[in-house]
Amino acid sequence: MSAAYAQLHQLLKHLYHAEQLLEHGPRRIVAAQNKVAAAEQACVDQKEQIQLLKKAADQNSLNLKSREADIQKLTGQLNQASSNKEYDIIQAQISAAKAGDAELEDKILSLFSQIDEATEELASRQEQLDLAKQKSSDVAAEVKEKEPGLKAEVSRLTAEIEQVEKAIPGGESNSAYKRLRASMGPSALALVDDGFCSECNTGATQQDVVRMNLGEFVLCRACGRILYQVGHEAS
Numbered sequence: 666m667s668a669a670y671a672q673l674h675q676l677l678k679h680l681y682h683a684e685q686l687l688e689h690g691p692r693r694i695v696a697a698q699n700k701v702a703a704a705e706q707a708c709v710d711q712k713e714q715i716q717l718l719k720k721a722a723d724q725n726s727l728n729l730k731s732r733e734a735d736i737q738k739l740t741g742q743l744n745q746a747s748s749n750k751e752y753d754i755i756q757a758q759i760s761a762a763k764a765g766d767a768e769l770e771d772k773i774l775s776l777f778s779q780i781d782e783a784t785e786e787l788a789s790r791q792e793q794l795d796l797a798k799q800k801s802s803d804v805a806a807e808v809k810e811k812e813p814g815l816k817a818e819v820s821r822l823t824a825e826i827e828q829v830e831k832a833i834p835g836g837e838s839n840s841a842y843k844r845l846r847a848s849m850g851p852s853a854l855a856l857v858d859d860g861f862c863s864e865c866n867t868g869a870t871q872q873d874v875v876r877m878n879l880g881e882f883v884l885c886r887a888c889g890r891i892l893y894q895v896g897h898e899a900s
């Protein structure tokens with residue numbers, strides 16, 4: 666009887682493990698798909714950023730051209746100046762326009778270098794996206810490959826557990842077992858090791874030990890788990 670509890674405990678642990686792996690598969694697929702979506706979004710964001718930089722560079726280039734036209738126009742006016750005073754005023758306007766030009770040119774150069782950097786970043790993000798897609802398809806294939814084996818293991822273990830559960834006395838014991846298993850899974854049972862419950866470390870009483878040796882249904886007085894011993898088979 667005690668051996669049946671030990672076997673039941675092992676089977677419940679294996680079942681729990683197989684079920685965890687089975688549930689873990691779809692979660693891994695979703696996680697990998699989420700990474701692909703995030704990597705795709707990162708590329709979209711970067712492309713938008715590059716577009717904005719290009720637009721700013723174009724606008725500044727246009728401004729520069731229009732300023733150059735202004736300077737040409739002022740230079741023409743300079744030649745037709747009718748007085749020294751007028752000449753000086755136009756000269757000052759030309760100087761101011763040229764100073765503004767230099768600033769604009771710097772700004773445009775800086776934008777071009779930002780576009781280069783952003784384009785490199787986009788290439789790196791696209792590599793990340795390719796890796797994420799590869800990983801996602803690998804994960805999906807792996808999960809799909811393992812699923813039938815895990816499902817078969819779950820059914821095999823479930824059938825074995827049903828057989829071993831027959832060793833549990835009916836009535837109150839059986840409903841206590843069902844309740845414990847539903848709430849705690851494999852942790853519904855606890856091995857008594859050297860006289861102590863291995864889950865909560867509470868000592869089993871002499872009476873518990875005698876009853877366990879008889880293969881009776883014994884619950885830990887502290888944690889309520891089903892207790893069993895190994896190597897103390899009732900004869």
Ligand SMILES: [Zn+2]
Nearest residue numbers: 862865885888
């Ligand atoms: Zn206990």
